[in-house]
Amino acid sequence: MFIFYIKKNKFIIVIFLIATAQAFTSFFYFSNNSKVVNSPLKDNFQKIKKDSLIIKNNKENKKAKIKPKFYLIIDDVGYDEFMLEQFIKLNLEINYAIIPFLPKSTSLYKKLKNNNKAVIIHFPMQSKHRNAIEKFHINIKDKKEEIHKKIEKTFKMYPDVKIMNNHMGSLITSNKDLMRIILIKLKEIDRYFFDSVTIAGSVPEIIGKEIGVRVEKRDVFLDSKDTKEAVLNELEKAKNIARKHGIVKVIGHIWSKNTLKVLEKEGPSLNQEFEFDNLLNLYEETIR
Structure with a gap:
């Protein structure tokens, strides 16, 4: 009976077997080749993922x-x-504040420029404490025109210098009217003021905000008390300010052997942790 059924339906069975064989062949072909097709896609995905991790x-x-x-x-x-x-x-980026119109000012300025050092003007200004001061200075009795002439004369002598800070000057930097005259003039000639902060009631930053002039100011004096221990303590204070705020502005003095010795010793570790920079970059950056 079974043999008779096969003979009778032989043609149908043959067609069925051929179709089945083709189906299995197609299945194995696509199964094997899908790995080849998907391999580049998989590789690209892995590469993108790897690149993203590298960028991150x-x-x-x-x-x-x-x-x-x-x-x-x-x-x-x-x-x-x-x-x-x-x-x-010293292997440190230092901004040198030079007092103008002294016998050695011009030669020392040239020495600094020949060594590619940053220079600012250390402008003598009258103090509240009747301290001795250089002949060329801004005096509390100076009229507006006199102050303008002194500033113009100074920057004509040092035309590539863009910043001035006060040498002493507590009587001037605490006077709003005089500081307004100074800052407006500096703005006119595209120059900047850095406040040494020689008195608690210093006003340059306040006046600067009123008239739209950027004024920066000192955070730390290294050698107000000129001992090695004091300089180290002030340097540590400066480092902590920089760590906390990302920036610190520090003043030392050329006559302090203690400041020199401390910077000689601490220089390598300071350079490793902090970026010493030209003060002008602070003023000219667009985004702080």
Whole structure:
């Protein structure tokens, strides 16, 4: 009976077997080749994923490597050439504040420029404490025109210098009217003011905000008390400010051997942790 059924339906069975064979052949072909087809897609996906991780890691590493900014100003340049040479030897980015119109001012200025050092003007201004002061200075009795002439004369002598800070000057920097005259003039000639903060009631930053002039100011004096221990303590204070806020502005003095010795010793570790920078960059950056 079974044999009779096969003979009777032989043609149908043959067709069924052929179709089944083709189906299995197609299945195995696509099964095997799908790996080949999908392989480039899989590789591309893995590459994109890997590149994304690299970009993310690079951003994180870049962020981790950003050092706090350390702006170091050395005041009172203009008298002592030997000490200036010692500071120049330091492997630190330093802004040298030079007192204008002293016998050695021009030669020391040229020495600094020849060594590619940043220079600002250390402008003598009258103090409240009747301290002795250089002949060329801004006096409380100066009229507006006199102040303008002194500023113009100074920057004509040092045309590539863009910043001035006050040498002493507590009587001037605490006077709103005089500081307004000074800052407006500096704005006219595209120059900047850095406040040494020689008195608690210093007003340059306040006046600067009123008239739309950027004024920066000192955070730390390294050597107000000129001992090695005091300089180290003030340096530590400066480091902590930089770590907390990402920036610190520090003043030391060219005559301080203690400041020199401390910076000589601490220089390598300071450079490792902080980025010492030209003060002008702080003023000219568009986004802080």
